[in-house]
Structure formats: structure tokens, C-alpha cells
Amino acid sequence: MxxxxxxxxxxxxxxxxxxxxxxxxxxxxxxxxxxxxxxxxxxxxxxxxxxxxxxxxxxxxxxxxxxxxxxxxxxxxxIGMIFQQFHLVKRMSVLDNVLCGRLAYTGTLSSIFKRFERRDYELTLHYLEKVGLVDKRNARADELSGGQQQRVAIARSLVQEPxxxxxxxxxxxxxxxxxxxxxxxxxxxxxxxxxxxxxxxxxxxxxxxxxxxxxxxxxxxxxxxxxxxxxxxxxxxxxxxxxxxxxxxxxxxxxxxxxxxxx
Ligand SMILES: Nc1ncnc2c1ncn2[C@@H]1O[C@H](COP(=O)(O)OP(=O)(O)O)[C@@H](O)[C@H]1O
Ligand SMILES: [Mg+2]
Missing domain, CATH: 3.40.50.300 (P-loop containing nucleotide triphosphate hydrolases)
Incomplete structure (x- = not known):
């Protein structure tokens, strides 16, 4: 509440x-x-x-x-947050953008070295499936349309499990x-x-x-x-x-x- x-x-x-x-x-x-x-x-x-x-x-x-x-x-x-301008990292893949939503759960050190765990990947794929973009997981974020980018941003907020x-x-x-x-x-x-x-x-x-x-x-x-x-x-x-x-x-x-x- x-x-x-x-x-x-x-x-x-x-x-x-x-x-x-x-x-x-x-x-x-x-x-x-x-x-x-x-x-x-x-x-x-x-x-x-x-x-x-x-x-x-x-x-x-x-x-x-x-x-x-x-x-x-x-x-x-x-609290997940999504924005008008999506705020994705343009040069990064869709998958990596969504994984970033898990950073709140990995320790600072492991996030520096991008040491995500199996569960982080599972959640990422699960929510990419949910927003209909699992097939685009290896595309660069800026290759997607605006609507697709917003879907990625939604998936990124959901892996946070807010x-x-x-x-x-x-x-x-x-x-x-x-x-x-x-x-x-x-x-x-x-x-x-x-x-x-x-x-x-x-x-x-x-x-x-x-x-x-x-x-x-x-x-x-x-x-x-x-x-x-x-x-x-x-x-x-x-x-x-x-x-x-x-x-x-x-x-x-x-x-x-x-x-x-x-x-
Ligand atoms: N960081 C800020 N510094 C100064 N003024 C701000 C700041 N953020 C918003 N404002 C002002 O507050 C008012 C409301 O802004 P905002 O909350 O962005 O409205 P909305 O999202 O409904 O368009 C606007 O007049 C805006 O210029
Ligand atoms: Mg506003």
C-alpha cells in the first residue's frame, strides 16, 4: 500500500x-x-x-x-519503474538490458564482473517470453522499435520481482x-x-x-x-x-x- x-x-x-x-x-x-x-x-x-x-x-x-x-x-x-524514454542501454543486447534489472540482487562486486547466477538468466528469459521478445534476446536494444524497447524495459523492471x-x-x-x-x-x-x-x-x-x-x-x-x-x-x-x-x-x-x- x-x-x-x-x-x-x-x-x-x-x-x-x-x-x-x-x-x-x-x-x-x-x-x-x-x-x-x-x-x-x-x-x-x-x-x-x-x-x-x-x-x-x-x-x-x-x-x-x-x-x-x-x-x-x-x-x-x-519498486519497478518504467519511463517514456525507455532508458535502455542502446548498445547492449536485449538480454543484457533485462539482466540489469537483477543488479539489485547481485552484490556490488559480482555486478562489476557481471556475475549473474542461473536464476537471473532464468528470470530474464521468463519475462522476455512474457513480453513477447525472447526471439530478440541477442539483438542490440537500439535495433528494436519503440514499442519493443518499452517491452524490454517492462521485462527489466519485472526481473526485479517488484x-x-x-x-x-x-x-x-x-x-x-x-x-x-x-x-x-x-x-x-x-x-x-x-x-x-x-x-x-x-x-x-x-x-x-x-x-x-x-x-x-x-x-x-x-x-x-x-x-x-x-x-x-x-x-x-x-x-x-x-x-x-x-x-x-x-x-x-x-x-x-x-x-x-x-x-
Ligand atoms: N528538478 C526540478 N527542478 C525544478 N523544477 C522542476 C523539477 N522537476 C519538475 N519541476 C517543475 O515542476 C512542475 C511539475 O513537473 P512534473 O512533475 O514533471 O510534471 P508532469 O510530469 O505532470 O509534466 C513543472 O513546472 C516543472 O518545471
Ligand atoms: Mg512528467
Whole structure:
């Protein structure tokens, strides 16, 4: 479970996150939706300790996200992260890129000498199979299409055997068809691996299609939090186009809607 309590984050004078209160239960698939600059990436980065909150607290599975290096390393072992730009090592093979996800488990010395164990290879092949790329294992990462590279990045995060997967705009660089296939894969993996998944998106149609719960973020504040089934695309558009409707929507959220989120 992720719990954010009264979280604020400033960069200099700019308040990027403003009093965020958010609880995400195990096995949820949450889409964090918002326009560019809303604070989505910053919020995700506060969950795995890449950013330090200015006020408030964040905990994952009951443990406070701290700045202590050893504790952060333990926390991040359980958190997989994927990015818009994939962040693969371009010149390395697909197999080696995925193996890198196991580095959190090998000691520092053995990682320097790349001494992976049999289990590391087994997991790598298992997850490459799962993302449909086992045949490409010897290809160089930069020989693959964008969608394939994102699949490699997903496999790399899964060999880490995380409990939580954070995906920051994972489909922003992909064409619509590929974007859909990647989000379908993430939904499938969430169920099969029993993960908690948080995906940031700026596309409302994709948020509605793949998010079970949508948390709307604007100007560093949560402006909506509801089951995706209970909000229409039109309402989502209004949330971001008409500032007056933002507050109206907040007030008009019924208890039934609030309960439905956790159903
Ligand atoms: N490291 C940083 N230093 C200064 N400002 C930052 C930093 N990271 C993000 N910001 C600012 O915080 C705001 C929110 O950014 P971000 O979390 O990346 O939003 P989003 O992911 O929703 O586009 C933006 O105005 C951005 O310029
Ligand atoms: Mg971002």
C-alpha cells in the first residue's frame, strides 16, 4: 500500500505538489492523469524516493520513504519503474538490458564482473517470453522499435520481482496502436504478477480505457479521484479545460463514487 499524507513539494518558489493525500491499495491499477506540468512525474518520484518531499510523508507498505541510502535501496528493490524514454542501454543486447534489472540482487562486486547466477538468466528469459521478445534476446536494444524497447524495459523492471510498478508516461513516445498494446500488457502483467501499478498519462481516452481508478492531477493538486467507469470522457475534458468545473466536480463527487473506487 502507498500512503501519501499532506505531501507538498516545492522547487524553489514553485509549489509543484500541494497537500496531496492519496492512498493506493495493493493490486490496484491507478492512472494518474494530468496535463504537462501538473506534477505527475514529481509525485511518482516521491513514491520511490527519487525526490524528497518538502512537507508531509510518504510510506510504502507501512515503511516511511526516507533519505537513508540503505533504506532507499531496500525500498527500490520492490519498486519497478518504467519511463517514456525507455532508458535502455542502446548498445547492449536485449538480454543484457533485462539482466540489469537483477543488479539489485547481485552484490556490488559480482555486478562489476557481471556475475549473474542461473536464476537471473532464468528470470530474464521468463519475462522476455512474457513480453513477447525472447526471439530478440541477442539483438542490440537500439535495433528494436519503440514499442519493443518499452517491452524490454517492462521485462527489466519485472526481473526485479517488484511489488509495485511505477510507469511514467510509458506510451507518450509511441503511436496509438502500440500505446494500446503496451497498456494492455501492463494490465495483464498487473493481474498475473499481482502487482500494484501506477501509470501517469496525459491522454484521457487511454486513462479511461485502462485505468480502473483515475486520479486527476492539476497544478499539483488532486482534482478528481474516482472509478474510471463513473466518469465520461466529456467530464474528463471539462476537468482540464474549464477551471470552474474542477471545483464543481470535486464537490459533486458522491459517496457512491468514492466507495466505488475501492470496490
Ligand atoms: N528538478 C526540478 N527542478 C525544478 N523544477 C522542476 C523539477 N522537476 C519538475 N519541476 C517543475 O515542476 C512542475 C511539475 O513537473 P512534473 O512533475 O514533471 O510534471 P508532469 O510530469 O505532470 O509534466 C513543472 O513546472 C516543472 O518545471
Ligand atoms: Mg512528467
Amino acid at each position: 502507498i500512503q501519501m499524507t499532506d505531501v507538498s513539494k516545492n522547487f524553489g518558489q514553485e509549489k509543484v505538489l500541494n497537500q496531496i493525500n492519496l492512498t493506493i491499495s495493493d493490486n490496484e491499477l491507478v492512472v494518474l492523469l494530468g496535463p504537462s506540468g501538473a506534477g505527475k512525474s514529481t509525485l511518482l518520484r516521491c513514491i520511490n524516493g527519487l525526490e524528497r518531499v518538502s512537507a508531509g510523508s510518504v510510506s510504502v507498505d507501512g515503511k516511511q520513504v526516507t533519505t537513508n541510502k540503505k533504506e532507499l535501496r531496500l525500498l527500490r528493490k520492490n 511489488k509495485l510498478l511505477l510507469a511514467d508516461e510509458p506510451v507518450a513516445s509511441l503511436d496509438p496502436k502500440t500505446a494500446n498494446s503496451i497498456l494492455e500488457l501492463l494490465s495483464l502483467i498487473k493481474n498475473e504478477e499481482k502487482l500494484t501499478v501506477v501509470i501517469t498519462l496525459h491522454q484521457m481516452d487511454l486513462a479511461k480505457k485502462y485505468g480502473k481508478r483515475i486520479v486527476g492531477l492539476n497544478n499539483g493538486q488532486i482534482v478528481a479521484d474516482m472509478a474510471a467507469d463513473l466518469i465520461s470522457i466529456d467530464e474528463l475534458y471539462q476537468l482540464y479545460e474549464d477551471q470552474a468545473l474542477i471545483s464543481q466536480k470535486q464537490f459533486s463527487m458522491s459517496d457512491q463514487e468514492k466507495v466505488a473506487i475501492h470496490a
